[in-house]
Amino acid sequence: MHVLVLGSGVVGVTTAYYLARSGHQVTVLDRQPAAGMETSFANAGQVSPGYSAPWAAPGIPIKAMKWLLMRHRPLVLLPQFEPRFYGWLAHMLANCTHEAYRRNKGRMVRLAEYSRDVLGALRAETGIAYDHREKGTLQLFRTRKQLDQVGTDTAILDAYGVAYAVLDPAGCIAAEPALARVRDRIAGGLRLPGDETGDAHMFTQSLAGLCEGLGVTFRYGVSVASLRHEHGRVAGVVTEGGEVVGADAYVAALGSYTPALLRPLGLRLPVYPVKGYSLTLPIDDPEAAPVSTVMDETFKVGITRLGDRIRAGGTAELAGFSQVLRGPRRAALERSVGDLFPGGGDLRKARFWTGLRPMTPDGTPIVGATPYPNLYTNTGHGTLGWTMACGSGRMLADLISGHPPAIAPADFAMARYA
Template sequence: MHILVLGAGVVGVTTAWFLRQQGYDVTVVDRQSNAGTETSYANGGQISVSHAEPWANPSAPLKVLKWLARSDAPLLFRPSMDPAQWRWAIAFLRQCTSARAAHNIRQIVRLGTYSRECLQALRKDTGIEYSHLERGILHFYTNPAEFESALEPARIMRELGCDRQVIDADHAVELEPALAPVRHRIAGATYTSEDESGDACQFTQALAKKAQDAGVEFLYQTDILGFENTRDRVLGVNVIRAGKHQTLHADSYVLCLGSFSAILARKLGLFLNIYPAKGYSITVPVKNEEAAFNVSLTDDEFKLVFSRLGDRIRVAGTAELSGYSRELNLARCRAIVRRTAELMPEAGHWEQSEFWAGLRPATPSNVPYIGKSHFGNLYLNTGHGTLGWTHSCGSAAALTDIVAGRKPDVEFAFTGL
C-alpha cells in the first residue's frame, strides 16, 4: 500500500517513519525545503507528559478576560471577524468545566505516557541524537493561588501513572540549583522525573534522513492545493511542484499539516475545530554554566517552558489567538526575555535572544485528532497544540496500528473509531 503523508513537521515525519517500519510505501509532501522548519523549528523542547492540564479549565474564562487588554498576556485572544475563531472560542468555553477538563487530562496523559515510551524505544533502536536530556521537568510557582490550582490536576495525573510529585521550594532548589536566587519567591512546585527535553527540529530532520534512507520519499517545496475526491474517498492531492500543477495519487492519505489541516480539510467538507495558537520562543547562548539550569522547567503562572539544548537555552510559551500570521509581536518576545532574566539573570546572554514565532494547531480541548475520517482512505494526525513534540511518536505509532486494522496499545478517544 502506498500512503501519502501531508506535512513534514515532527508529527508528519514520525508518522512516515512508523508507517515505513510496518512495510508501507510512504511519500511525504511539504511546502518547505526541509523537514521540521515551521512549528517544529524552535518550540519549547519538552517531552512533557506532566504538561497535561488543558488550557480549557474552570479558571480560564476569567483569566482570558483579565488578559484581554495586555499585549504580553500568557493567553491572548484578539477578536476578529473570522467565524472559525469564534466557533473555536465558543467550543473552548464549553470545555472549561471541571468534568470536561478532567476528561481531557486523562486523554492527554495517556497519549503522552505512551508517546514517551515510543520515543524512548525509537531512540534506543536508531541511536538518534537531538540534544536530549532525561532529567525530568520541574513546574514551579511564584503565585500561591496558581500552585493551589495545580494540586488537583497533579493528583489526576498521578492516578493515571504520570508521577507528578508535589514538592516544596527547598526540594525544588535541591533538584535545580539555578532556582536558588528566587527560592524566597517559590510558593511550591511539582516534579516529574520521567519527563525529558530535546531539540524537536534536530530530531525531526535526523529522523527524516533515517526515513529517507529506509525508503521514504520526501517531496519538498511542494504546495498542496486541494483534493480530487468522491463522496467517500480521496482520489488524489493537487499540488504545485517545480512550478507545475500535478496530482499525486496514493492508496491512502494522512493529514498532518498542523494549523493548516483545518483549511485543507474544509475543501473536502470536513470540519476540524483547529485554530492557530501563535507561540513564541527565545533561544540564547549559555552565559554562566553554574547559573544555567539543567532540569527542564515550567513557569505555569507565565505559561513558559525552559529547556537546555546543549550550550543553548530555549524558553517558549504564551499563546496568541489572532489568525494565521507568523509576524513577531515584539512586546510578547520581550516579555519572555524579561521574565526569564528576572528569574535567572546570569544563566544566558539575554541580550542575544533569537526570537521565533510558530503556529500551534490548537483544538478547544487540547485533545488532538488521531484516527480515520469519514473518507475511507483519509486519516488524521493533527491538532496537537503545544504538545506535538510530546505526542508525536505515540500518535504516529497509534495511527499506524489504525491503518493496519489493529487496535492501538493506548486507551484514547480516537477520531472515527
C-alpha cells in the first residue's frame, strides 16, 4: 500500500525505512530542506536503553523544587498561559508513584532494548556510518546520596536482564580514564555496558539516502496544514500550499507538533515540548575527553564523544514552542563538561543549539493505531527519540503490514490515554 509519513526526523525516517523494507510505497513530507534538521539535529548522541526512565518518578516534585533553585538548574519553568500545559503537568505528577514508575520504566526499557538490537542489525546489514561507538554509558554520581538511591533502577534492570555495574570512584575512572583528573568530584557510578553513542543527524541523513535507494520519495519544503477525513478515515493531507496529498495509510511523526495536527480530528495526544540544549565542541586533547557517554546526574547533562567532537546535552525547559537560545542554559552545559573534562575540548569554539523534545506524561512514546483505521502515530519519545527510533519504526511498520511485532505493542498506543 501507499503510506504517507509526516516528518523526516530520526523517528520518521526509520519508520519510512522499515515500511519500504516491508514492500510498501512510501512518501515522506517535511517542511525542512533535508532530513533530521530539527530535534534530531544535535541531540546528546546517546543510544541508552539502560538509562531509559520516565521523568515522572517518586520524589520528583520535591527534587524539581530544588532544581529550580539551583544556579545551573537542569529544570527551567517559564510562565505558561496554555491550559493544555497544566493538564499535561497534572498528568505527569499523577505518574510520580512507585507503581507508575515501575510500569513506565519497564515498558520504556523493553522498547529501548529492542530498538538497540534493531539498530545493530541495521548497521550490520547496511554498513551505515554515524560516528557510533559501543562503549556503554556511565551515570556519574557526585554525592553519596545519589549512589545510595540507585537500587530502584537496578531492580528494574534486573527484571529485564539489562547488564549493569555499580562502581566506586576507581571503577568510574577505569571506565572513563579522563575522570582521574577530577577524582574528588566522584562518589560512584552506574555503568551500562550495553549502551551506545552516535550522531543522530548523520544517521538520519544517511538512512534517508538508503530509503531513496528503496524507492522512498522525500518531499522537502512541504508544510502540513491539516488532515482531511471522511467516513471515519483520513482522506488526505492538506499542505500549506493547498495541495491535497493522498495515500492508503498515514503516519504522524511530527514530534511536538503532532498533537496540533490531530486535535481537529478529535484526538487528544498528551505530548508537550520539553526544550533541550546542546553544546558541540572540537576535541583538543583526546586523553582528556570522554571515551563514550558520561551522564552527570547532578546537572542532568549527558557528555558524549562523537568522532572528533564532544557533545554535551541537557536541560528540561518548559517554555512552550520557544526556540530562543538562552545564555544561562549554555553556562549550565559549560559548567558540567568543563568541570568533568577540563581541557578535553575547546569551549570557545562550541556550537550552541536547542530543540523541542516531544514528551508524554508517562515518558513512554505513543506508537501505534488510532481510532481512525488508516492513521498511526509515532511520537512522544521525549529525550529518547534516538534511543527508541529504530525499534519504534520497525514495530509500527510491522503493525501496518499486519505482521506480529517482536515485542508486545499494545501499551505503546494512544489507547492507554482513553
